[in-house]
Amino acid sequence: MTERIIAKKEGAVGWLIFNNPERRNAVSVDMWEAMPQVLEGFDADREIRMVVLAGAGDKAFVSGADISQFENQRSGKEAVQRYEEIAEAAQARLQTLDKPVLAMIRGYCLGAGVNIANVCDLRIAGDDARFGIPAAKMGLGYRASSMKNLVDTVGAPYAREIMLTGRQFSAPEAKDMGLVHHVVPVSDLERFTREYCAQIAANAPLTMRAAKRIVREVLKKDYDAALCRTWVRECFESEDYAEGRKAFMEKRKAVFKGR
Numbered sequence: 001m002t003e004r005i006i007a008k009k010e011g012a013v014g015w016l017i018f019n020n021p022e023r024r025n026a027v028s029v030d031m032w033e034a035m036p037q038v039l040e041g042f043d044a045d046r047e048i049r050m051v052v053l054a055g056a057g058d059k060a061f062v063s064g065a066d067i068s069q070f071e072n073q074r075s076g077k078e079a080v081q082r083y084e085e086i087a088e089a090a091q092a093r094l095q096t097l098d099k100p101v102l103a104m105i106r107g108y109c110l111g112a113g114v115n116i117a118n119v120c121d122l123r124i125a126g127d128d129a130r131f132g133i134p135a136a137k138m139g140l141g142y143r144a145s146s147m148k149n150l151v152d153t154v155g156a157p158y159a160r161e162i163m164l165t166g167r168q169f170s171a172p173e174a175k176d177m178g179l180v181h182h183v184v185p186v187s188d189l190e191r192f193t194r195e196y197c198a199q200i201a202a203n204a205p206l207t208m209r210a211a212k213r214i215v216r217e218v219l220k221k222d223y224d225a226a227l228c229r230t231w232v233r234e235c236f237e238s239e240d241y242a243e244g245r246k247a248f249m250e251k252r253k254a255v256f257k258g259r
Helices: 029-044 067-073 077-095 112-118 144-154 156-165 171-176 186-201 205-218 225-236 239-249
Strands: 005-010 013-018 050-055 060-062 101-105 108-110 122-126 130-132 182-184
Touching: 005 029, 013 029, 013 186, 029 077, 050 060, 050 186, 060 101, 060 112, 077 112, 077 144, 101 112, 101 186, 108 112, 112 144, 122 171, 122 186, 130 171, 144 156, 171 182, 182 186, 205 225, 205 239, 225 239
Parallel strands: 013 050, 050 101, 060 108, 101 122, 108 130, 122 182
Antiparallel strands: 005 013
16 A cells, blocks of 8 residues: 555544645545555444544645646546546545544645545644635536535535635635534644544444434435434444443443444
8 A cells, every 4th residue: 555645543543644745645546546445444443433534744634636647647538537436436435434534634625635525524624724626727627526525515605616716715714614613723733633533432333323324315315214214223222222321320421332
């Protein structure tokens, strides 16, 4: 696997780090290809309760796709299609991960960085973060799946402003439009994120899994209500539900095991 993606485990949290700081963590093809491998490993590890995405260094989360590869990877029709398929597969795997996924954003979050952040469940930004999708400044087409994720996140009016201006937005502006959940001083970003992760990791895994699946399902035009009921039933039939009830009665914190 490429050295430009770092995977590490810290307690109940799996960290996926974009490690291309000399290009402000621009995503190269080998990085797109490595992402699903890392996520599969995190998904299979029962000790990992949630996943955090972050950028190496202090300049960027992800500053976009690696433009230096465009001439070879995104110039001809077949090359463009292959690139789109690789990037789409990485984002789809991220979006369908059953464990909570959080993007910890500092510095630049542009283009592909916004696409990646949008398929995370939660986004926490430092007050130095800058957001934008400069596709219109390069003549790039923007695939429908990424556009839908953008519209689902900020709504059509803000999506139009982001795409038509191609400008960069500050962290407070991003929060106002719903692009991020929290903005904190950059000096406090990692501490805040770790505490937030500890809070989430202590929750019942099956309940969080069901919540993620149901949210994805009900966003569909005709969602499967029976399937949603199955996911809910799995929670009520779990050992964790029994533990949650018992902990409540005993006035203590529940210890969930994901079964």
